[in-house]
Amino acid sequence: MTDRSTATATTASGSRSASTSPSPSDFVEVGTEAGVVRGAWRGEPGSPEASAAxxxxxxxxxxxxxxxxxxxxPKAPWEGVRDALEFGATAQRGDPGVTLIPEPSVPGESTLNVNVFTPSPATPESGTDGLPVLVWIHGGGYFAGSPASLWYDGGRFNRDGVVTVTISYRLGFDGFGWIADAPSNRGVRDWLLALEWVQRNIAAFGGDPSRVSIAGQSAGGGAVLTLLGMEAAQHLFHGVYAISGALADVAPERSEAFGRELAATAGVEPTRAGFGSLSEERVLELQKKATDLGAAGLQDVIEHGLPLGPAVDGELILRxxxxxxIAGVGADKPLVLGATDDEFTMAFAEAEKKLRWVPKSIVLRKLGLPKAAQKAYLAANADVAAKGTARIAGRLLTDRMFRSAVVALAALRGDAPTWVYRFSWPSGTFGFAEHCLDVPFFFDCLDSIAIEPLAGPNPPQGLADEVHGGAVAFVATGEPGWPRYTDAARTTRVYDTPSSVVADGYASVRSLLGA
Structure with a gap:
């Protein structure tokens, strides 16, 4: 029995058209705890490029x-063979519009699903080890994003001996909103159950459940950092790779206030029954208005963080x-973390000409940098300041929201195994290293769709080899290939053309940290 058609086999690689009927040899079946799933080969089975999705x-x-x-x-068992040939429904709804990463929405109700990419879809023979596993959590500010992006295809990791899993989770208010009589952090609980699924089932796909690394970008990077600090999650993974991690850590009072305000605006009680009386579309509409990132909304996020995201509930997230x-949670787990040099500089791109005539001091004050700290910050970022007010404003916003956190979190880890990087290669489109630019380098998918709008023409494959190769090494061995970060050396891998390893690669943000 199946609940998906086998008439088409459009895989994540896009290698087969929806109108082409695959032959039986294209299929491969694997037994999970809940039942048998049917996937599809990409490439000739047994060849170096072969990968099953x-x-x-x-x-x-x-x-x-x-x-x-x-x-x-947990999903109830099913009978027969279930087709796993197309992406499942996504929590993201409707047309996301133009986004930096192509993350499509897929309609449907069964939004909690995983995608598994493997070069060896079989349980390892007795006495042999399975392959290392990478689990990817997508970003999107905790309210958007989709695991159905072609950029997240695990084929290139498969080529290099890594089983790859991408997971979905509830977004926005459904996933993270405070409701008086509902479980907290429902999106976090989705992460945990997905990782439990990996522990119980990944061996059947050729993976080793004792060698699972979790990785993500932006909100996904924040997600894996959140999991790193959760006592309840420690048994589910063995390494963490955080790309531009946007930690939420929403204060409980902020989370509750947002939930009550949303209920009041909707005219319902802040309960499951109250919110349940609202359509999904209505909740999304209210959520969008309440989280509008206009000038006031942006300032609120800079000062207080996101209103929707993992909340410090005292139950799952204790602190x-x-x-x-600081307390040592996750200290036994190796961690790689870093950011691009100019994550949010594009936020000022349209106003660049207008800002040319605005004194830097005024804009920096608006972005929360006290006048007394401006001289030191401008001196530390003189190269960026020379490019104009828009560029230094973008760098400050990036530093406050991303780059300063890299330095602070690495320092808090003490002697725990930690590696720090910067992605500095400037996009051929924007002229700087913007948010999301490093993702196709991580997945080694520079030949995928929609790369040029983000990276420009002919992005350097050699740099992708370096970034992706470091990720593969980390997942396989627990070390990415450059010296650890220590408070004394502050060693940093700088990804650029050429790349380098430098001391204190984030020195320019230290004036914000007082160190």
């Missing part, structure tokens, strides 16, 4: 009806992540 495997029941605001419930790292 299993798409849209549900790890939980659809979070609809009575389960809409509940903790995720802010930084406090957990």
């Amino acid at each position: 299993f798409l849209g495997i549900p790890f939980a029941e659809p979070p609809v009806g009575a389960l809409r605001f509940a903790a995720p419930v 802010p992540t930084r406090e957990s790292l």
